[in-house]
Amino acid sequence: MSQPQAKFLKDYQAPDFHISHINLDFSLAGKETKIVATSKVKRQGQHKAPLILVGDDIVLQALLINGSPASYTERTGELVIDTELDEFELQISSSLDPEANTSLEGLYMSDGAYCTQCEAEGFRRITYFLDRPDVLAIYTVRITADKQAFPYLLSNGNLIETGELDGGLHFAQWHDPFPKPAYLFALVAGDFDLLEDEFTTCSNRKVKLQVYVDKGNLHKAHHAMASLKKSMAWDESRFNLEYDLDVYMIVAVDFFNMGAMENKGLNVFNTKFVLADKDSATDDDYHGIESVVGHEYFHNWTGNRVTCRDWFQLSLKEGLTVFRDQEFSSDLGSRAVNRIHAIKVMKNQQFAEDSGPMAHPIRPESVIEMNNFYTVTVYNKGAEVIRMMHTLLGETSFQKGMALYFERHDGQAVTCDDFVAAMQDASGVDLTQFKRWYSQAGTPQVDVTEEFNSQTSTYTLTLGQSIPATPDGSAKLPLHIPFDIELIDNDGQSIVNKVLDFTEAKQVFEFKGLTQKPVASLLQDFSAPVKLCFDYSVEQLVHIMRYASSEVAKWEASVALFSQSVWQNVERLQAQQAMFIDPRIIDAFKGVLLAEDLDKALMAEILTMPSAGSLIEQTQAVDLDNLALAREFVVGEIACQCEDELAATVRALTGVDDAATRSLKNIGLYLLVKVDNSYSSLASEQFDQASNMTDSLAALTALNAEPSAMREQLMTQFEQKWLKTPLVMDKWFALHATLNHTCCIDTLKSLFEHEAFSFNNPNRVRSLIGVFAAMNTFEFHRKDGAGYQFLADAIIKLNTLNPQVAARIITPLIQFKKFDQQRQSLMISQLKRILQVDGLSKDLYEKVTKALA
Structure with missing residues (x-):
């Protein structure tokens, strides 16, 4: 088998052809779903190259150009069409089997409903096409299906026609007036409960809002709907951005590789980020839903109306939109707590990625499998880079830059450089050096020393920056680092509070007129994604x-x-x-x-x-x-x-019904159980009396430190109560996965046979296997290597079922360099074992080979 080959940003070339319009006609019929794709194609430039379309797992039935059969060549993953025409209509008839599609890319089945996921390169699993983000077309979609089984037929844009057909069939036709790349196409067909509402935009247009959920879950959709309305209002007030279609739809499905997908006007969501009531969802779940609903809605402009020229520019839409959803959550809630959550992701996950074999800039230079670059670097470090720009420019100039960006590029596929140019031109701030953040991998280290001269009343900070070498070999030049500091005197008064422009490899900052040596609070609010070294x-x-x-x-x-x-x-x-x-x-x-x-x-x-x-x-x-x-x-x-203070806090806060209070009470309970087993009864009492999932789960978490009769009893009660509620069972699986005890791995193996577990469902896999590898540090890194073998076994099984999920949960296994030689050797042996698997996916091949290199 030939080894997968990398693609490089430097090799980007504009497409030889453009597709301006496409009509898709779907006949949904299980194992032989038929699709007719009719496209308007135009040659770009003076050349005679053939039209090369990409496709995967498609049965081609007919190909017509301007209504007549045309010659073509099929080769692995491609359809080559020789034609002398510069402009023509291309019709491709094909079929596929959504029921057999366990990869959950393209068109597939989720609990009896048809569903699509096309980002990054899933549209090629639906029909042969120019499946690249810089080909933007107007889509018209007709869907035909059995009416009783699939009463709702949904796609992008506005609904323009519906009707009844013979044989119990019906159809729906949708038209999206905004040109979009293929990755934003969506189709859903199924039988759902529907929650409807409306939103009046700032220009007084009425927009219909719809949230589709599995039957019986309608009462759990209200928070998602409220979050959507808050998102729409916030984007108008903070960014002056108004929604542009007549309807906005969210569909929640249980089988989904990602958190959610921003398909134009028809967002497909993992049920985890839609369904919530206080009995079955925690306060963190509620926050997560609000954040993700906001994120996908904000993509309507930062990702949909202006999209990426190529996938190397992914942070153009994702980093910017993560920044926007973080600001949304901060404006609606506690800015400090939301900032802390963002910092934790950076320090705990992104820094690890930067120091591992998959280190890459927020705009990568090369990829083998694009799905591997939906990373905390592209998303979260990308958001930190946008945040630094906001710090350097200020809110007013930043908003001017956003307005100029949309004015210049609405309806286009552009680059990260285009975004930075708009910010620079609108603000007058030179961002030439700052752009290095886009091309340099690795986490900068800032070393700080201080000196106070009482004779001159001068306090001096000396800052030095460096970046360790990374596998991509990217140059390490000094970055423009906004370095936020506060100097505090002995009485606790703030005497200096400012952002330093740190641009050189080594730089000295002096503060004069100080009568005493201050205490320096450095890198406040994590003003740049760097490691601070200060004694x-x-x-x-x-x-x-x-x-x-x-x-x-x-x-x-x-x-x-x-x-x-x-x-x-x-x-x-x-x-x-x-x-x-x-x-x-x-x-x-x-x-x-x-x-x-x-x-x-x-x-x-x-x-x-x-x-x-x-x-x-x-x-x-x-x-x-x-x-x-x-x-x-x-x-x-x-x-x-702190036992007395903790006990007093827990007693005082018990029964108070708000999220902040619950968070403090529950961490207090967790710590008290660490003090003495006698406090286990307090956790058991909370479990029995809990009126919400947050308190129930916190009680179980407090008892999850080690096996005990009480823990087993409450875990069994929890299982019996929630057995038929998948998202809650994910929490139960995760508790088993985080038990720091030698029995953990054997327990997890036995849970593979549990009626609520399925390797075909990404949520179940992540909750049981992914949580174990990522969060149960000491059991995963057991000296005997059993944790490594457990993960490798699961990855090998997932390689043929769902390579995306397999590649995402392998991360802890490839980050082995910080561990002792014995553990490194055991981890490497499992990676070599995975590499020998026949038919290893590109997703896994890229990560394993980079780790072993």
């Missing part, structure tokens, strides 16, 4: 926790205090010394519990101790066994010595 003392961190004007800085200081204590105890264990925790650290956390002016959700974030995975990302090489002991000790000591 904070305990006193400085406690001072920042107490006095920083930024709530995010208070949280960052708490993370640093906890982390320092863990690493110091790792060193003590290595030196065979007793572990110890500085009492000032205990006092700092007690102070949080006793504070009357802190937001409860922020308090909960501060008391949520960094995970093992987060700690691993702080070091170049990890002593995993001693890390496990040290982290457990520090968490336990903080919990034990």
Whole structure:
């Protein structure tokens, strides 16, 4: 078998042909669904090259040019059509089997409904086409199906005609007036419950809003509908962007590889990000739905009306839209807590990606399988780059840049450079150096030293930046880093609060007129996606926790205090010394519990101790066994010595019904169970009395530290109650996956036979296997390699079923370089085993070969 070949950004060429209009006629009939695609094709430029279309798993039945049979050549994945015509109508008749499509790309079945997923390259599994994002066409779609089985026939745009046909069939015809690339095409046919509402736009147009869910779930669709209306209003008020069609539809399906998809006017969502009521969804679920609904709606302009020229530009739409959905959540809720959530993703996941074999810039230079680049780098680091631009330009100039971007490029497929040019031209700010963020892989490290000269009353910060080498070999030149600082005096007063323009490899900043050495709160609000290296003392961190004007800085200081204590105890264990925790650290956390002016959700974030995975990302090489002991000790000591304050907090907050209060109460409960088994009864009591899923799940999580009779009893009760509710069973599977005990892997293997589990369903796979590999650090990295073998076995099985999911859950196995030689050897042996699999997908081939290289 020939090895998959990489594609390179530098090789981009405009298409030889353009398709301006396409009519799609679907006859949905199970294993032999028939499709007739009629396109208006025009040659671009002076050449005689053939028209080459791409297709996958399609049975070609007929091909006509201007109504007459035409000659063509079929080869693997391509259809080559020789024609001298410069402009013509092309009609392709074909068939396919949606029921056999377990990859969940193209047209497939989800619980008896027809569904599509075309991003990035799924449209080629529907018909032969120029399946690339820079070919924008006007789509008209006719769908015919059995009316009783499929009463709803949906596609992009506006509904223009429906009708009855003989034999119990019916049809619907849709027209989308806005040119779009093939990846935004969507079709859904099924029998659903429908929630309807409407929204009046700023220009007084009425837009029909529809949310389609599986039968029996209508009561769980109201939060998604409310989130949609909030999103539409926010985009008008913050970005002056109005919706442009007569209808906006969301369809929730259980079999879906992604979170959701922004297909023009017809968003297809994973049920996880639509269905919610307080009995079955947590506060985090509610927040996730609001965020993802907002994200997909905001794509209507940043991704749909203006789209990507090629897939290397993916961050053009995704990084920008993540920034927009983060701002949406921050404007509607706690800005500090939302920022903390974004920072955690960067530090725990994106930094790991940057230091691993799949490191790439937010605009990659090469890809083998595009699905592998739907990454935290492209999305979340891409959003941080947009945020830095916003910091440098300010809100007013940033909005001018957005307006100019849409004015120039509405209806076009463009590049990241086009976006930056609009920002630069609208603001007058030179972004030439800043653009390096798009082309350089890796996480910059900023080393900071300080000096105070009492004779000259001058405080000096010296900043140096560097980026470790990455596998892509990208050049490492100095970046433009907006570096936010606050200087705090001994009385807790802010004396300097500003953003430094850090542009050189080494740069000195002086602050004159200071009568005393200040405490510097550095990189406030994570103003740039860099690793900060500064030797904070305990006193400085406690001072920042107490006095920083930024709530995010208070949280960052708490993370640093906890982390320092863990690493110091790792060193003590290595030196065979007793572990110890500085009492000032205990006092700092007690102070949080006793504070009357802190937001409860922020308090909960501060008391949520960094995970093992987060700690691993702080070091170049990890002593995993001693890390496990040290982290457990520090968490336990903080919990034990804050026991009275924790118990008082939990008692005071029990029965209060709001999300922030629940978050603080539940982290308090979790820590109390760490203190003493006697608090397990408190968790059991909460489980029995819980009136919402947040409290039920928190009680189980608190008891999930180790196997016990109480845990088993409550887990069984939970299973029996929610057995027929898939999204809740995902939570039950995830609890099993995070049990840090030697019985974990055997339990997970037995759960493969559970009636609620299916390897064909991505949500089930992610909840059981993905959560284990990504979050159960110590069991996944068992010394005997059983965790690695468990994951590799699952990946090999998924290779033929759903390679996208397989490639996404393999990530912890390819990030092996920080571990000891024994573990590295075991991980590498499993990667080699995967590489030997016959018919290995491009998705897995790319990740495994890069890791082994």
